Amino acid sequence: MAVNLNRKRPQCHGAADMEIDAQRSVVLVGSPNVGKSVVFGNLTGMYVTVSNYPGTTVEITRGRLAYDSRAVAITDTPGMYSLLSITEEERVARRVLMENRPDMVVHVADTKNIERMLHLTVQLLEAGMPLMLDLNLMDEAERLGLRIDTKVLKERLGIPVVATVATEGRGMDELKKMILKEDILPSGPPLRYPETIENAIADIERNLDSSYGISKRAVALLLLQDDHEIWQMVRDREPERYALVDAIVKHARERFVDPLSYIITIERQRFINTLIEDAVENVGVKGIPLRERLSRLSMHPVAGVPIFLGIIYLLYEFVGVFGAQTAVDFLEETVFGQYINPVANRIVSSIIPWKVLQDLFVNEYGIITLGIRYAIAIILPIVTTFFIAFSIIEDTGYLPRLAMLIDRVFKKIGLNGRAVIPVVLGFGCDTMATMVTRTLETRRERVIATLLLALAIPCSAQVGVILALLSGSTKALGIFVMVMGTVFLFVGFLAARLMPGERPLFYMEVPPLRWPKLSNVLTKTYTRVEWYFKEVLPLFILASILIWAGRITGLFDIVVKLLSYPTGWIGLPPEASKAFLYGFFRRDFGAAGLYDLKTSGALSGVPLVVSIITIALFMPCIAQFSMTIKERGWKMAVGMAAFIFPFAFVVGYLVNLILNGLGVVL
Amino acid sequence: MRASDRAEEILEQLWILTKEQNKDPVTVEDLSIDRADPELNELAELRYIKLLGDRIELTSRGLKEAEAAIRRHRLAERLVMDVFDLKRSLMEEKACQFEHLLRKEVEESICTLLGHPKVCPHKRPIPPGRCCMKALKHPKSIVSSLAEMEGGEKVAVAYLVTRDNRKLQKLMSMGILPGVKIDIIQTFPSYVFRIGHSVVAVDREMAEDVFVRRESAQN
Structure with missing residues (x-):
């Protein structure tokens, strides 16, 4: 929880003989409670407080991955569901992406909920990030009968994909190698929105002069979705074009009854559904597992x-x-x-x-x-x-x-x-x-x-x-x-x-009941x-x-x-x-x-x-x-x-x- | 043969005066129309009304027809208000255009979609249709708010109420989007449901903004 107790602790890695690639920085992002901190710990050998509920990490933590005589800087971020920020943690994570210009962004995802996770993947691609997808918690997905074809994801999204179970170290070597070896070029935006929105995006892009650390397309999309922090930024950085941008967004907004954030999310969902259809097979499991029964009992108003x-x-x-x-x-x-x-x-x-x-x-x-x-x-x-x-x-x-x-x-x-x-x-x-x-x-x-x-x-x-x-x-x-x-x-x-x-308002994801690991x-x-x-x-x-x-x-x-x-x-x-x-x-x-x-x-x-x-x-x-x-x-x-x-x-x-x-x- | 749009509106006005305001007799002045209006003739020819000098009276056929028109009008208002979520000022105008487009088959499915509403946005009663009577025997409407569901039900999200952006963002961030299937686990003290492979808990206020379709009701 929150408390990054050992930020100042001396690191055990990083001996003098290693070639330290100070230029190369890697940022881990992902939804809350998908195991970013465990992945981070695995990569850097540093311990960050890990818990089984969303929002454990509220600060950014930096460490170093050393492997095969090379080293890169790794940054762990608080959980974000979307680039469109609701919570302070999400804003903190987004700022890291906008300000640090990472050489690689690793999207750590909860495989069993891949359908939901891909929304962020899509947004990171739209933002022009050099992206890699880490399908973590693969064991839980397998237990639920999900079979994922990483090849399909790789081809259709145009990015490297790796499957891991960070708590057991599964797939971590492959991830480390990819982080150190792969040079990722940002692949283009994965989908096109309805004409009206695409036109508005193009119009806005033309009117943005300053640089935001993320693609102008992503900035335009965030403006259309009414993100206050981004609006403030545009107001500060484009004082002359601001009124024009405002008019473009208003015009686009009037063309739809629903808020644009809703329209845009539904379009993404449509794209993701077609992807899921080809990449994911659900074998299914029979009956309600004991874990699930216990979980229900613990939430029951009487029991x-x-x-x-x-x-x-x-x-x-x-x-x-x-x-x-x-x-x-x-x-x-x-x-x-x-x-x-x-x-x-x-x-x-x-x-x-x-x-x-x-x-x-x-x-x-x-x-x-x-x-x-x-x-x-x-x-x-x-x-x-x-x-x-x-x-x-x-x-x-x-x-x-x-x-x-x-x-x-x-x-x-x-x-x-x-x-x-x-x-x-x-x-x-x-x-x-x-x-x-x-x-x-x-x-x-x-x-x-x-x-x-x-x-x-x-x-x-x-x-x-x-x-x-x-x-x-x-x-x-x-x-x-x-x-x-x-x-x-x-x-x-x-x-x-x-x-x-x-x-x-109360809304919370309820994580599965898990056996606590003694070492953790x-x-x-x-x-x-x-x-x-x-x-x-x-x-x-x-x-x-x-x-x-x-x-x-x-x-x-x-x-x-x-x-x-x-x-x-x-x-x-x-x-x-x-x-x-x-x-x-x-x-x-x-x-x-x-x-x-x-x-x-x-x-x-x-x-x-x-x-x-x-x-x-x-x-x-x-x-x-x-x-x-x-x-x-x-x-x-x-x-x-x-x-x-x-x-x-x-x-x-x-x-x-x-x-x-x-x-x-x- | 169908009455023209304008004639239908006169019919509705007449119905409100006689049935809801118990006005007897109703005269041409009450309707603020001219005796020579072609629509009056049209209605008389269709044998919906009887004209006795300045007095106008609905026939039993006319009464039925007028009631159906009122029902369409008020359903249209509900539709525009609840689903399209237009502001009240806009609602009046759009609803007027919509009501004439609602025909028998569409009317029933719209009514079902809306959950057989009993009153229009102005709180005036909507005359029940055949589908409402049927729904009384099977009292659950097909589309209703997640907040009205019970534990154990399997539903699919139909649409989200998009009025409150703060809530909308949160719902979407948890993957609650149209077409997504939801298994409701429990509804007290909070709403807990399984969506995909994760479990989500929300309070009543959030649940109210999610409209869902019962899976079983489709079969």
């Missing part, structure tokens, strides 16, 4: 619910019980409690004679005993188990099914089912999830999703600590889940009412945990240092004292304000502070639940805050923070009032 609950339960057992309790207990009590902490204390006190400086490293708030211990003993096992589980879930293709089940609920809060992906990812890491909100279509959806992530979705580190904190009481856990759920829906509902904008799950977990740690560990250490400095100067005590007022209002003991101070750095850090208070017996019952809820509603962490600034801008980020912190205390106050009013004993 889908227990399946969902079952997955949540397994997730709880693995992350909440195994990760957050068994593994945390072991690391915390055995590894740190019995070995590292006493040893560190002894070593530090023998080296450093001054108590003040000793405190920087060890004792109650030291870098090792607080910062590193939190990071390694509490956060690491939880985050790792969560990302293992999340990677498995996303690779099976379950998330789009969940999106489809939950769409109606999400519509009420101004989102659509698609937002389920950033939300679920938010339970892993809100910073990553905030970045992924850019895949949502409208600004309104992006803002609402960002707000809800910052407010009501606790990340895995925090969920883990919370589960450990509440492990003794199902009732307390129930109250926590209920309050967070209510806040999520209530704030979402209000935000949707307050923010005007287009109603979101592990690599993905590794890159995510690594990314997470790079973000987290410096922050933890920084927090330890700041707390240490604050304590010497007395500032720490002043802030803690100040914070004890709001914490007092929501019915908490003064010690809790320390945890709240940590909470401003990272809310899981705050929750971990509560963990210490609970262990020491200073916090329990209703105040414990109230403090957990309040901290859980804080902004997640400094990293998430800076990501919000990056994605949504300063004003929005500061505005959200100004709402979230006081709101968290208000909710804490209300929960305290209600629980005490009802005489709840926990």
Whole structure:
């Protein structure tokens, strides 16, 4: 998903003795979820996050293919269905084609849906791209009884065609050879449109002076189809001819009742159908395969619910019980409690004679005993188990099914089912999830999703600590889940009412259920945990240092004292304000502070639940805050923070009032 | 013999006045025509109307004929509005030209195509034809919106509503195009269907813009 975690990692390929052909650049394009990133990984040896749902890649990634002592630059792009862009990802991918002038474009296609895929092939040919077609996922097509005659495609389209199964490496050698050896000349436009449209195209072509990186025919077609970005470009680059071009398009448009994009697409479809008839044979398969039955069950409005609950339960057992309790207990009590902490204390006190400086490293708030211990003993096992589980879930293709089940609920809060992906990812890491909100279509959806992530979705580190904190009481856990759920829906509902904008539309391709590949799950977990740690560990250490400095100067005590007022209002003991101070750095850090208070017996019952809820509603962490600034801008980020912190205390106050009013004993 | 276009329009007006506005008696002034109009003579000769001084009365034959003309007119409006998707101002004009072209056989298939509509775009009732009565026994029309379908049905896309470009682009990008076959898997909580070898989920708003033909209904 989205997160190109290792763009900066040094490449293992590209030794000095290779002839590096810096001039030659190859771009991979294709619809979402056809395996571009796997092909890219195969070609370059670099790992890009791969998942089983559309829209995993939101940024472009560059790498290098080295083979037989030659090397070329390879660019992976986000998924695009068509040159006519709808989403931001599609615009990003199109810009790569228009700005990079690649020497070769490899269209990676999902063979089982070849009929749909060829629309993009046709458009790339129209754009004058030196094109090659990679029929990927050939195994799935074969399983469905499809037989493809690549020769027919090759001849009729005039381009090289290769069949691959990138996940198994099938056909990859042939692809590599073709990429390195073949010099492709752009073949002409594959089809002619009705006379009126062809005339308009010719007229427009004549009036375009500047260069666009794609053929003028493609520019003309995009103008006829009313592509806003291309219109803007023409307005900027052809100030004199613009009015004329506009008139040509208007004239053509008036000749048809339907929008030209519809007419043009139908013409392409007609061309593709004749091609398919000759190139594809459908042998068919009998009966409904088990995979298909399972897929239907997972989407069923009734059967889908227990399946969902079952997955949540397994997730709880693995992350909440195994990760957050068994593994945390072991690391915390055995590894740190019995070995590292006493040893560190002894070593530090023998080296450093001054108590003040000793405190920087060890004792109650030291870098090792607080910062590193939190990071390694509490956060690491939880985050790792969560990302293992999340990677498995996303690779099976379950998330789009969940999106489809939950769409109606999400519509009420101004989102659509698609937002389920950033939300679920938010339970892993809100910073990553905030970045992924850019895949949502409208600004309104992006803002609402960002707000809800910052407010009501606790990340895995925090969920883990919370589960450990509440492990003794199902009732307390129930109250926590209920309050967070209510806040999520209530704030979402209000935000949707307050923010005007287009109603979101839900449409999504549901990928087949696939067996997760262990190697992919592990690599993905590794890159995510690594990314997470790079973000987290410096922050933890920084927090330890700041707390240490604050304590010497007395500032720490002043802030803690100040914070004890709001914490007092929501019915908490003064010690809790320390945890709240940590909470401003990272809310899981705050929750971990509560963990210490609970262990020491200073916090329990209703105040414990109230403090957990309040901290859980804080902004997640400094990293998430800076990501919000990056994605949504300063004003929005500061505005959200100004709402979230006081709101968290208000909710804490209300929960305290209600629980005490009802005489709840926990 | 058929009445001329102009005569047919007078007939329709007469029908609206007598049947929908319950005007009795209807006079030449109500129709704002001249007593000497050749069309009045034509209608009288066809024995569709009786002329009693300034009063005009529909005969039972005329009543039937007028009802059929009204039906054609309003169906034409629906056709122009729903399928050709013309603006209201244009609709009036085009519908008037169309109605005279609709003959018995075409009329029935148009009515079926439109799903036996009960009212015209102005919300006035369309008199039911024979095909509508038949459809009552087999209540499913041949072409209707994907949003009206049920799980398990096999359909083919007839056309897309092209009014909203945002939706149209998305539908087309998923390969939902005229002629494409669709197997509907379920319709709640979202519409899920198989198209080619992929499965697509959309909400009701998107499904409403896809008009499909039932495969079984063709056989």
